Amino acid sequence: MERRPLGATGLTVSPIGLGMAALGRPAYINLGHERDLGDDRSVGAVEHHALDVLDAAWEAGIRYVDVARSYGRAEQFLASWLRERDIPAGGIVV
Numbered sequence: 001m002e003r004r005p006l007g008a009t010g011l012t013v014s015p016i017g018l019g020m021a022a023l024g025r026p027a028y029i030n031l032g033h034e035r036d037l038g039d040d041r042s043v044g045a046v047e048h049h050a051l052d053v054l055d056a057a058w059e060a061g062i063r064y065v066d067v068a069r070s071y072g073r074a075e076q077f078l079a080s081w082l083r084e085r086d087i088p089a090g091g092i093v094v
Helices: 033-037 043-059 074-084
Strands: none
Touching: 043 074
């Protein structure tokens, strides 16, 4: 996927980003909520789902991720993914 400048920051990002609000705090968006979450709503299951989505985004070439403290565990899940996948510094813009 191509990369574009992010304003005047000097950073380049994919034109499509991944917002992690609904991944880190699943109750944030409740349309289709039951189908997406399934029966296991443990932190581990929600994290596993978030890591799967991050893997798919990475494979698709997405290199821009939006997280915030108000997104529940999104920052924790992203940090876990970065560590486990050994994503190099500068490999993704957060």
